[in-house]
Amino acid sequence: MIDKFRALPLRSRLALLVAVAVAVAVAAVSVTCWFVVRGKLYDEIDAKLKSQNAPLQSGDIDLALRNCSPTPAGRTGYGPMPVYYVQLARADSDKPCVSAYSAGTVKVDGSDQQVARDADPTVLTFRNGTDTTGKDVRVLTVAALVQGPTGGVVTDTAVMIAYPLKETEGTLNDLALLLLIVSGVGVVGAGAAGLWVARAGLKPVDRLAGAVEHVARTEDLTVRIPVEGEDEIARLSRSFNSMTAALASSRDRQAQLIADAGHELRTPLTSLRTNIELLARSDETGRAIPPADRAALMASVKAQMTELAALIGDLQELSRPDAVDRGPLKVVALHEIAEAALARARLRGPELAFVAELTPWYVRAEPAALERAVVNVLDNAVKFSPPGSTVEVALKAGDLTVRDHGPGIPADELPHVFERFWRSPSARALPGSGLGLSIVARTVQQSGGEISLGPAAGGGTRAVIRLPGAATPPPSEP
Template sequence: MKLLHRLTGWFRSRSLRSRLAMLTAAAVAVTIALSALACWFLVSDRLYGQVRDSLKEVAQVRLPAQQSLSSCFKDPRQALAYTQAATDRLDGGHYRPKGWDTELLTVDGRVCFPFGSDKIIQTDPSDLKHINVPGQSTYREGSFQDDGKPAMVRQSTVIAPDGQPLVVLVAAPTEYVQQTLRGLGLVLIGVAGLGVIGAGLTGTLVARQALKPVDQLTDVVEHIARTEEVGTTIPVQGNDEIARLATSFNSMSTALLNSRERQTRLIADAGHELRTPLTSLRTNVDLLIRSDDTGRPLPPATRSKLLGNMKAQMQELTLLIGDLLQLSRPDSPKPGQNLTVVALHDIATRAVDRAKLRGPSLTFAVAIEPWYVRGDSPALERAVINLLDNAVKYSPPGGTIDIALRSGMLTVRDHGPGIPPDELPYVFDRFWRSPSSRQLPGSGLGLSIVAQTIRDSGGEVALGPALDGGPGALATVRMPGQADVPQ
């Protein structure tokens, strides 16, 4: 167990290329080894099968009338000598018929040989197992007693002239089969060894080629970590797992680049927007300090005007910082984060009440129907207020603002100068302000906050000209929900 643990630890400590090469070589080596074993066993079975087929062709042994069980002896050598002498007497020593290596066994374990036999088969206790079952043949591995060479032995049963059963052992040498198998084994071992070496080389080449995109990815990641230059991508080829990894990395790198660019642009735009009120505040404060240092106080009206300007600039700073905090939230919050079922009609009603305070001379035409949505209640109220503030800002004195909420669609329409068509693509960009409205109060973040809040709640927002062709702009917000309270 400890050895296995050490081997596992050593394997995991290798590089990915080395592990892939070793696994490839091991897989090919196992395949070659199994193929070699299967080949060896198939050839072995075929060769021994041929030997068995040759033994099946041996004719059924018939004992000549001159031979009786009196020629069977306990000593196989004595029995063989007796048979050979009897054969010489029969043909006068001039002719000895070539017979198979055959041997006969009696029930009591005596041995005798048919005419023409010249080898003694080494007997086995299992030879007498089926002596009383005539016609059944079995095979076993054996050897010759004289030289000890291997043989395959066929066991069968015959009936002697006197009616007693005899076991017939017929043997065929298998030395040539074993020599062939040994030679084949050496060849297969050599082929397997060359195959393993080739598998190792092939595995190394395959690992190097397969992991080339990973090396490129590693180089890019190390380059980004070293230089902090996000946005670097690698070429993608094919559609396999490595290509998917490269595509995901390219998407991540591009997203990081876009995020950094948005962050840089936000900081630059925020610094630009903060510079104007801070500069004005510093100028007014310097003027007040200089008047006190020189002993020449400012006239009360001038001082009151300066303080009023400072208060307005502080309010503008407060508004700008609040908008920045609102925009600092993640662009893609987690699903369900801070989202609850809220009454959009109540939110719109409260926003209209606050807008009336900011535009006391304006007329608000309100048509609000019940609608329940899932969202962040404070954020949605801030978004609706921003839309109404935008309408109040651009409405002429004594003008009318139409607010309607029907079937999840909230519309806010003013009767001001409207938005030029060439400026419509930029109305929801952060810090973007129309050239004609840069003298008006505001940070340029209100509509951007509206767009982000509505998207976070699963809705859509649009701003364009009035549908009836009249003056003014029309803001449209579509929010998924239902008219009844969800259960």
């Protein structure tokens, strides 16, 4: 049953739930209303029975007991037919003594005999019963205390006064039918209203579902859903629009990365292919290349392969999304990483002088990525420094500064230095892919820091990496 319910469309489930909820509410109200009306009608009948419970003359009761008859025999005259049932019940018999002016005979049960035995005229007992013809009646039973023939008190007799329930039951039946009809109409109307409300309320969801299906079918990420209001559907629509915008931006960046990578790879691959074809043609034709030229070709091939490998490594680094786990962040000594990077930079620039002033500073970062970033900054300083110049490196209070004495970066080119594949016109003849500073900026930002490049006083370029941290390692992570 639950599986069948879950298989229904959402709007059908909502309409069904609304109909069930209304049905339960209407049923509860209807039943309560019926019982309240029933109680009021019975209270009115009970009040009528109390008004008929006038004190009886002991002689009348004596006469009724001496001339005890199970039916209202002996009534004379042509007056109106009596409405009430009037009779006596004895504690030792279930046979009533019926008044001649009774509308009929009411069956005596054990509760009536118990009232007679209790002999307490202050207690009024009401119950529903039937007469000898099967008609339903409302019965009042109260104990009667009378003087017997010998002067003693008779305590085993009860007076029974009853009123027919035909009209009352007819009224209650009509009310039940009316409530049933109203409830049915209410449930059907609630179901129809629930279906209409579900359709109206789910229109934004239908639009959202249609947009998702369109994107899945066509991969068109330009689709946007109109947003109205501030409800949950509007929030969902905004989230979908933000998601498609982010996906479109990511796809555009991916396409741009592929295009830029293809452009950058074309040059070293073309040069490498040309050199290899020259070497292969020399072997095929038997025309030997002069040793000096061959050595130059081999050196060029080696340099191009090195440049190609570095470019592929940079592309792999940039192709990883920011959200991908890049390894656990650890507390690392930035001064030690800077010293290791300096050692590599000295090997690449043996004709340069390096001046370093490093004070301890501990940061939370991925060690390998941070070292690569520092190496890239130092490589740029080595690449643009003229022979015999000095590269100054300093680490103070979390600011790692690398200053060279090269030609510097023109002011109009500074906004582009961290863009992928961007290279200064003056640097395009030098080795490199234009990805190094992009990788540096990305790594520093992931570590919670920032990087800036600008002209240095007296010429050259000054790069500053700022990373949050402390001069001493945390006690838990020495």
